[in-house]
Every structure is written in structure tokens, then in C-alpha cells.
Amino acid sequence: DKSKIGNTYSNRGMSLEDDLNLTNLYYLSNGIANIHKKPTPIQIVKVDYPKRSAAVIREAYFKQPSTTDYNGIYKEKYIDFEAKETNNKSSFPLQNFHSHQIKHMQSVIKHGGIAFVILKFSMYNEIYFLKASDILAFWDRQENGGKKSISKAEVEQVGILIKTSYPDFVPYLKCIDELYQL
Amino acid sequence: DKSKIGNTYSNRGMSLEDDLNLTNLYYLSNGIANIHKKPTPIQIVKVDYPKRSAAVIREAYFKQPSTTDYNGIYKEKYIDFEAKETNNKSSFPLQNFHSHQIKHMQSVIKHGGIAFVILKFSMYNEIYFLKASDILAFWDRQENGGKKSISKAEVEQVGILIKTSYPDFVPYLKCIDELYQL
Numbered sequence: 001d002k003s004k005i006g007n008t009y010s011n012r013g014m015s016l017e018d019d020l021n022l023t024n025l026y027y028l029s030n031g032i033a034n035i036h037k038k039p040t041p042i043q044i045v046k047v048d049y050p051k052r053s054a055a056v057i058r059e060a061y062f063k064q065p066s067t068t069d070y071n072g073i074y075k076e077k078y079i080d081f082e083a084k085e086t087n088n089k090s091s092f093p094l095q096n097f098h099s100h101q102i103k104h105m106q107s108v109i110k111h112g113g114i115a116f117v118i119l120k121f122s123m124y125n126e127i128y129f130l131k132a133s134d135i136l137a138f139w140d141r142q143e144n145g146g147k148k149s150i151s152k153a154e155v156e157q158v159g160i161l162i163k164t165s166y167p168d169f170v171p172y173l174k175c176i177d178e179l180y181q182l
Numbered sequence: 183d184k185s186k187i188g189n190t191y192s193n194r195g196m197s198l199e200d201d202l203n204l205t206n207l208y209y210l211s212n213g214i215a216n217i218h219k220k221p222t223p224i225q226i227v228k229v230d231y232p233k234r235s236a237a238v239i240r241e242a243y244f245k246q247p248s249t250t251d252y253n254g255i256y257k258e259k260y261i262d263f264e265a266k267e268t269n270n271k272s273s274f275p276l277q278n279f280h281s282h283q284i285k286h287m288q289s290v291i292k293h294g295g296i297a298f299v300i301l302k303f304s305m306y307n308e309i310y311f312l313k314a315s316d317i318l319a320f321w322d323r324q325e326n327g328g329k330k331s332i333s334k335a336e337v338e339q340v341g342i343l344i345k346t347s348y349p350d351f352v353p354y355l356k357c358i359d360e361l362y363q364l
């Protein structure tokens with residue numbers, strides 16, 4: 001696979017989700033946090049049960065998730081976040097959020113959890129930590145007739161750039177420690 | 183459907199999972215808690231993308247879940263539980279737990295979350311709230327050569343019988359309020 005030759009960590013062609021899953025595995029195995037990706041919800045229509053082998057799903061459809069991508073626990077706090085990746089260079093379009101994700105983030109904040117978004121600008125290989133409260137403010141601006149996106153400059157201003165590393169890949173818990181003084 | 187004729191709430195042929203999902207919907211819509219069933223993890227092998235209609239999964243397999251059934255947030259606390267139903271009359275076999283579920287409950291407790299099991303004895307239509315720490319003690323007893331099950335008498339002794347009701351069906355948060363003084 002030519003695309004993998006000579007890749008350094010910072011440009012090895014892995015998705016944000018892959019990196020977050022590795023990060024969470026590192027956190028879990030080292031007893032730092034217990035945070036998991038929620039499985040993609042599927043509507044199963046038809047299943048075959050062949051003799052002496054595993055059940056095979058033969059017809060199923062992707063369902064819209066009703067919450068965010070990841071949740072779990074860290075230092076006694078409920079953690080909940082959505083991961084987003086964009087190829088846009090100058091802004092992040094708010095239409096990438098579904099209204100149920102926005103409602104879910106509002107609900108998590110209301111119940112006292114830590115909610116945020118991890119946003120990757122793939123073209124720059126930059127990953128930002130954005131508090132859900134900031135995302136909600138941009139969402140409200142749009143609802144009130146404002147811009148339908150968050151500019152990259154705004155992301156840089158309110159977000160924290162996550163410096164990728166090894167072996168914790170996308171060490172987003174450092175941002176939580178800093179922002180919430182845990 | 184004859185089996186549904188004349189069913190009262192207490193015997194209307196719904197699964198524990200159905201009841202818990204209705205309970206969680208009630209909690210969510212009333213701003214009481216935000217707790218969800220995690221989707222069943224699926225290994226997708228083949229997907230068709232028909233023109234002008236939704237993607238169809240044509241080959242997929244059930245994967246072993248790596249955690250428990252439900253998690254979320256209630257009164258700022260991380261909540262995590264497994265729901266189990268049995269047709270046994272006198273005991274609950276511990277083989278119904280997978281070792282990764284046991285490890286997950288240990289980890290949740292360690293990180294300061296509230297972990298428990300909701301266990302239904304279908305033959306009696308009785309639902310019990312059992313703290314994960316009690317389940318872990320029974321698990322340890324087995325590991326040390328003891329019984330491979332929890333007797334119903336033991337469940338009655340350490341668990342809390344959840345009185346089903348309407349509209350909150352299986353009001354398990356009442357047990358949490360009581361046990362953890364929330």
C-alpha cells in the first residue's frame with residue numbers, strides 16, 4: 001500500500017475516529033478513563049441462522065444516531081462528545097450537526113456532564129477541542145439569522161489546539177483537566 | 183394477537199429492555215436523566231448502495247459488546263448498568279455475565295461512577311436493582327471455587343425490588359436516590 005510508505009505519525013492517513021479509538025484504548029488500559037465509541041445504530045430487517053455457524057444479518061439499514069459519538073467517565077465526571085472531520089479550509093458548516101445532537105449536548109450540560117466537540121480540519125491536520133457551550137452559541141447565532149458556519153479563525157479563538165502525540169494520539173483529556181480544573 | 187388480550191401492565195408481554203427504554207424515554211423527556219441503551223455492535227461486511235435509495239447492509243455479524251447495555255448521566259453522576267432477564271426460578275447463573283462486563287463494572291466503580299445490574303425473574307415478574315459491588319462479590323465467590331450462581335434468596339437479600347409503575351415503568355432511579363443519597 002503505497003500511501004502508507006514513509007508516513008510519519010502526523011500524516012499516516014488514519015481517520016480522526018481511528019485515532020480517538022486508539023486514544024481511548026490507551027486511557028482504558030492505563031486506568032485513566034473509561035470512554036467508548038457508541039456502536040452505529042442499525043435497523044435489522046432479516047437475519048439468517050445457518051446451521052453450526054454464526055447468525056448472518058442479510059438486510060439492515062443505518063439509523064440516525066440519537067446522541068453523540070462517544071461517552072464515558074473520567075475523574076468521576078460524565079464525559080460526552082462528538083467527533084467531526086472536515087475537508088473545508090476556512091470554516092466548519094453547522095449543518096454537520098443534527099438538531100438531536102445539539103439537543104443532546106444541551107441536555108448533558110444541564111445534567112452536569114462535560115460535553116464537547118473534537119473537530120479536525122483534515123487539510124491542515126489540526127484537531128481542536130471545542131466546549132459544547134461554544135458550539136451552542138454558534139448554533140444560536142445561526143438560529144437568530146447569523147452565519148451558517150463557524151469560521152476557522154473562530155475555532156482557533158475559542159478552541160484548544162490538541163497537539164497529537166504517542167501513545168495517547170489525541171490527548172483530549174488534557175484539555176478537560178485544563179478547562180475544568182480536574 | 184391472542185397473547186396480548188386482557189394484558190394488564192404487569193403482564194403485558196414486554197421485555198425488560200422495552201420497559202427500560204420506555205423508562206429512559208420518560209426520564210429524558212422530563213429532564214430527569216439522560217440515559218440510553220447502547221446500540222448492538224455489528225461487524226459490517228457488505229453494503230449495497232442502490233441508486234436513489236438508502237444503503238442496504240447485505241452481510242453483517244453480531245459482535246460481542248465490550249461494555250454494558252446502558253449508560254448516561256443523572257444528577258451529575260455517571261450511570262452504567264446491565265439488564266438481565268432469566269426464566270430460572272430459584273437462581274441466576276453467573277455465566278450470564280461475560281468477563282468483559284465484569285471488568286467494565288469494576289472499571290466504572292474505580293472511576294467513581296454508579297454501576298449496577300437490573301435483573302428480572304420473568305417467572306415471577308419481579309425486577310431487582312443490584313449494586314455492581316454485590317455482583318462482583320458473587321463473581322469473586324465463584325472465582326474462589328464457590329457457587330456458580332446467585333440464589334433468588336440472595337438477590338432478595340442484597341437487591342431492591344423495583345415496583346413497576348406508570349409512566350416511569352421501571353423506576354430504577356429511585357433506588358439510586360436511596361442507595362447513594364442523591
Ligand SMILES: [Mg+2]
Nearest residue numbers: 069082083084
Ligand atoms: Mg461524528
Ligand SMILES: [Mg+2]
Nearest residue numbers: 251264265266
Ligand atoms: Mg443485557
